[in-house]
Amino acid sequence: MSTETLTATHTHHDEHAHHEHHESFIRKYVFSMDHKMISKQFLITGIIMGCLGMIMSLLFRMQLAWPEESFGFLETLLGRWAKGGKIDPNYYMALVTIHGTIMVFYVLTAGLSGTFSNLLIPLQCGSRDMASPFLNMLSYWFFFTSSIVLLSSFFAETGPASSGWTVYPPLSALQKAMPGSGLGTTLWLVAIILFIVSALLGGINYIVTVLNMRTKGMSMNRLPLTIWAFLLTACLGLLSFPVLLGAGLFLIFDRSFGTSFYLSDIYLNGIGALTNSGGSPVMYQHLFWFLGHPEVYIIILPAFGITSEVIATNARKPIFGYSAMVISLLSIAVLSFLVWGHHMFITGMNPFLGTLFMYVTLIIAVPSAVKTFNYLATLWKGNIRFTPAMLFAIGLVSFFISGGLTGIYLGNAALDIQMHDSYFVVAHFHLVMGSAAIFGMFSGIYHWFPKMFGKMMNNTLGSIHFWMTFASAYMVFFPMHFMGLAGVPRRYYQFSLIPEFGIWVNVNIFITVSALMGGTAQLLFLYNFFYSIFKGKPATENPWGSNTIEWSTTVKHVHGNWHGPTPTVYRGPHEYSRPDRELDYFPQHEPGNGEPVHYEAPETEVQKSYSTDSHDKPSKVFFSSFAHLFQLRKA
């Protein structure tokens, strides 16, 4: 494993192909520089972090459902943090905080984007490895170290960071404001800074690889949508993570070196008036959300990319409106930098800014709507195969619709006055970002498992896993909308102290039971995943009949990805079910017989009936095309 081979000519590589690379265990499995191994490392670390995050959520859900009851096993598990089997309020806050941090950064940023960017960018672009395998390796190990630092905060005497995953100062800046703001928050900040380093190293590598190392014929408009999504994600990360780095450094200064970036006019109980003056806590929020909002798209864009590929492959149809999909990805990426203020409508920010941020925020709904409609149009008249990956992709679209629509409420500055920080927000982002992105991740895992491990996962178990997870996610998050609308605030340790919330006791129990069910379903996945790695059915070269070029190489991983030269690409990634071909797919690397650059299928009867005639009025065309979606008119 050396960088020289990567830059070597094809002939040089052919010589190498005869004998295997002999690598020590450490070079191959630990400090590996091979992008496929690194993606596996990201995935498995991500899965472990995801399990921890999920267990945390189950713990605090139990507290919310049965606030008066005591669970003996909690004391065994958590010790002094759950004396008498009841979780301590400070520990509850810590669980909420670390659950959020783990899920947002460690699972859905590193676990999702890290895994699939690493796996797919070289394989789908047709390059031998990442532009810089060494940076790639560093990226993983920074991420790993960061995970360890974050988890180590559970062993701090004052507990982990507990001021919410946004760690707003002054709560997080004042060590005496709550126990979690002591050593726990320092560790949190260190972990996040290490994480940012990892994200930046990864991001720059992804961008360079996509832009410079595509194989012959792989022009930008032939890129699979996954690669477009990863490219834009990496750009978002590269531009926004440094801002969080700055925000975090300032917070460290405020905490440990006595500066006043975020602190002013504070009198703390038991300490007295502090000397800090002139800072602004709202400035932190601006800096945080300047990352925080693009971060949401850093999470969801890769999931979109994966979904696009999976839906096209399994519906056996070209994705509807490839260029519209790319444009909507682009516009979402650009707009995501201009909307951070919608998290801050009621922080006391100038109301005029509120109106501006509201405009831009609701504009984002347009490209998002386009994406949804394009997915629906792709499903229409397909020949749909329900692999687990496809099921999860459909689940993603469903969550994205449900959660996206509530975004229209929250993006509206006026409506946000009441809904801000209520359970409505919890429901909204868990659907649109949490569940949707995790479904994208599952979809990717089921789809590219054969590529990663050379084995197949069990489809029946996958389907059961999907339906259980899907149902339980809706059962958990849908009722939360109504709780929020009834005025239940988020991040409350228990509701039984406020009589008005008594009516939600039943619903809270229902949610927790559903969450436990969802948690159980993940055991199926874990079993399926780890069992299949070792004992799964061996995979074939192209098990899904897919067009993209990662399936053109051998099942067994080879160093440099392809024996011999990298494949040449002749067409776009979505040539499924072309009328001029017998097979319902047409791999990108398969040479055609003098076909035109832009293939337009001969119009079928159906298409003819609503194809745009210049004499037709636009309204007529519009309604006739919808009539077709519902099949109201006979073809």
Add this chain to the structure above:
Amino acid sequence: MLIFFLQFIKNNNKFAHNLKKAISSFITRMNTTTKNIFKLALVAIIICFAASLISKSVDIQHFNIENYSAEKPLFGADEYKYEAAKEVPANDAVASRIKWSLLLFVILLVLVLANAFDISALTSKITGRQTINSNNVNKWMMLIFLVVGLSAVAWEYVEHGKLILYGNASSEHGAIYDSMFNITVIITTIVFVITQILLFYFPFKYAKKEGRKALYYAHNNRLEVFWTIIPAIVLTLLVLRGHQTWRSIVYADMDGSKSTNIEIFAFQFGWNARYAGEDGKLGVCDYKFISGKNKLGLAYEPEVDSLLVELKAAIVADSLSIKNLPTTLDNLKADFKVAKDYQNDEACESISKEIEEITCGDRLDELHASINRKSKQVERIIAIKKNPKVYANFFTKTEEDDIITQELHLVKDKLVTFKFRSRDIIHSAWLPHFRVQMNVVPGMPTRFTFMPTKTTREAKNENGESFDYYLYCNKICGTSHYNMKMKVIVESQQEVDAWLKTQQPAFKPMAATPVIPAVDIKDSISIIGKDSAKKKLALK
């Protein structure tokens, strides 16, 4: 269990062989009708079994039907123990039996399903045919999920829709707010239903069929333009309407001339309200003036002066304890020995913690920081007092008659402006019934103007006697965040006036400033200036 079973089959080839033979002959002998009958019978047996379990466990005599009336749905009924269980404890036991039998039922169902899957997998392996077409199962699941899901959503809209706050706002702008909300609900619900139906119907309709080919249909620009423009138009309408609503709320009475000003003061973990007294003006406040007697930091000169004296005394005390650190350490060590002799582990632990604090220098740093803080505060207060212009801005004599309360009383149909101030960290004042929320940020004053339109009495008539308006904290602020609330009462002008009269003004004129021997700060600083204490510690 299943795994053990499979392992067992694997290990006993003979047994497995016989079993396979038996199953395959069984399957081949059955035609589809008998198979279906078999399945139905299995399900019927399970249901009968479960039903018998439940009916046995439900003791009719103890089942008090009144506690399960229409307003309290049967689902999860056992959890009404907060109200119901105290009166009729027998219900608890009944409910728990229901719970257990349900759990048993679910376990049974899972086992049966697992067995069914197992058998089908085995048979498909043996016969080489697929007994279950998973594509078909998933296809039908799509439709089932769509129907069940949409009906569940409809149920939620009806049942939980009753519980949400919208439609009966207790403030003037709340009505505008609610209409904005209603419009958004209507639009989003329509889009939600249509898109979800399409999303689940298409996979059902166009599920894979052998021999069929998907339609090659890569794009239709006109269609795409249409579904870009339509959302754009709808969103523009929503944005314009939202813009209007937002402006009418946040720009209400900006100069504060038409409304009564009330200060809402937040601290870890509670709220105070401050009313202007008889002069109708709120006095000036500053965090530097906060003391035990002056919790809001009013610029009341006698109190500020006594704070200065207190601070100076505290500085002296701190510097003395720095001086005495070595002695304290010796005393602690002696205490530790005593505690050890008496085998008092708890005392040992706490004392050793203190000793560690001193020996590693934490205590010293803390004391230095405390002196630094206090002398800075003294300096700043003196600076305010020395500059006549600043002095005039602070000490306006309007604060004496201010009224500080634990409850918030508002006048019906009268504009009120909240001026928010936080003492320590960010809180958020949320009055959900009035559609009012604003963050309370230390060092940055915020405001909110609105008009309550429904008295507490009227709201109680609508929602029941136990109802009360509350102001909640809605920004994570520490350990007791979940219990940081203030009661809000809306009344007529006369009632509020009468209530205010019963409250004490913040400060009555004081007799004289208590005289404590004042020590100059410079003296105390000179004491700590020498690092003698540190050196001594280092030697130890």
